[in-house]
Amino acid sequence: MTRLALITGGTRGIGAAIARRLQQDGCRAAVIYRGNEVAAKAFRDATAIAADPWDASDFDACFNMMAAVDPKVLEGVVAQIPVGRLAQPAEIAHAVAFLIDEQSGFITGSTLSINGGQYLI
Template structure:
């Protein structure tokens, strides 16, 4: 029986690579997105992966969206919590709005997406939850107090929930990417990239979205059934945790 995978933020960047890799591995994939209709529809056309629009910061929207996915594809076996935003600012200039937007999407979004699928996974005695955190949730980053706090919270959420899911054959793991060659990173001025970012990465290059996707495919597989509560760092040696 084909397993169903849902990827939040699954139509762009790392999320798109994850969606495509899971489809190639034989999963029936649904890709969630929040706002870019043009990109989402193009992704659907290119890949044949169905797309579903809702905001992960809203619990009610997640409940309704997940119900729609399950009505069309079946119960969700694999959930990849990838959706995330940045609202970078030095802390003395950071507004409550910038703080709350990032926390609500990047941390509370994990609760909002995972809670509606958790009971079903328990009932079926199988599940894979994979949370995309960040190197900056491990080491912190100047100008990202909101983002770093949320991504560190993702790791704590992973460790706690893994203990609850273990007896029901539900694994919960986190992946912490470093600098990955997405549109956002590649938009950084070349001088800044070459002089301030790449020298910090021992392997001497940016990661590729497909490299994170391969980590997800492994953690989603039966072969990874003994791995839970773990944090997989994929950062080219930039930070060891």
């Protein structure tokens, strides 16, 4: 199975280090960045890792990207999710609301995997 990682903010600093390490470990890595084309070009030239501009706060762009995924690819992804479907936006929002709630103040340094059981960490 091919391991693929998408690293946000990956053309400099910690993100770049993570991308390089994952590539070194045999993972297919790609990075997205916001705004610094000079740093992105230098990163691409030095590593041959794909680096593309992306603004995750642009809802329409994110929606259109997901809508453009080949249905057969999407079927393959969903087939690997034990609950048998993609998450609903409200399910993700619920988890975020839980984490930022004042009653969750003792939860620090944790990873909450919202993935329908697709993988466990």
